[in-house]
Amino acid sequence: MxxxxxxxxxxxxxxxxxxxxxxxxxxxxHVTVQPGNAQQGAYTAVDFRVPNESDTASTVKLEVNLPMDHPLASVRTLPLPGWTATLEKSKLDKPIKVHGSDVNEAVSKITWTADAGTKIAAGQFQEFRVSLGPLPTDTESLTFKALQSYDNGEVVRWIDEAKEGQPEPAKPAPVLALAKAAAAAGASPGAxxxxxxxxxxxxxxxxxxxxxxxxxxxxxxxxxxxxxxxxxxxxxxxxxxxx
The missing domain is CATH 1.10.287 (Helix Hairpins)
Structure with missing residues (x-):
């Protein structure tokens, strides 16, 4: 043989x-939400996981747009050494009730900007933690369109929404799936x-x-x-x- x-x-x-x-x-x-699921009506903490996909440039900024069709009354960022987080708020067309009170504005965008000497280099990733809530009870998912900026001026737009029955888009937006209380693995309402x-x-x-x-x-x-x-x-x- x-x-x-x-x-x-x-x-x-x-x-x-x-x-x-x-x-x-x-x-x-891809830029993703971790974990990718939570419970409707609950408060939860998630990480936006950002991998550096370039071999020649480093990530220095992340912008995450929050869904205004399902606004979140409470949005807080966890301090991350080397990064500065900025929250932008927008007026709501229709107030939402949270714990019996009207909420007329909500955070519409979070921007993390790297301080001098900080970056996500080639072969690395970073997680940006956010506390959100209360999560809506009238939708099965929340889409967070994100922009990833590199130090060479390139901007990758993670904004494409997946459509049922079609292949995943090249640059999908991060999605947080929402399940009803009995089926979800996240925190309980009011936690x-x-x-x-x-x-x-x-x-x-x-x-x-x-x-x-x-x-x-x-x-x-x-x-x-x-x-x-x-x-x-x-x-x-x-x-x-x-x-």
């Missing part, structure tokens, strides 16, 4: 590894912000565990292929000695 040259096997190993990594890529390629943040931390830990398992699979694939290359090398050496 004709044996496969080690060089060819090495090429197959690289291609296989690249394929596994490519499958993992989409989970980190304080500390409880909401604890729920968020557990979800992030779960996400990190999934990432670790995926990287473990990649390591196993590379190890198995490497072992195969080594065994073939020994076999070829043995055949040469025998001849």
């Amino acid at each position: 004709r044996s496969t040259p080690p060089r060819r096997i090495a090429g197959i190993a690289l291609a296989t590894t690249a394929g596994v990594v490519a499958l993992a890529g989409p989970a980190f390629a 304080d912000h500390a409880d909401a943040e604890a729920t968020t931390s557990q979800a992030i830990a779960k996400s990190s565990d999934s990432t670790a398992r995926l990287l473990g699979v990649v390591g196993i694939v590379v190890g198995v292929i490497g072992a195969g290359v080594g065994l073939l090398g020994l076999r070829r050496k043995g055949d040469s000695a025998a001849s």
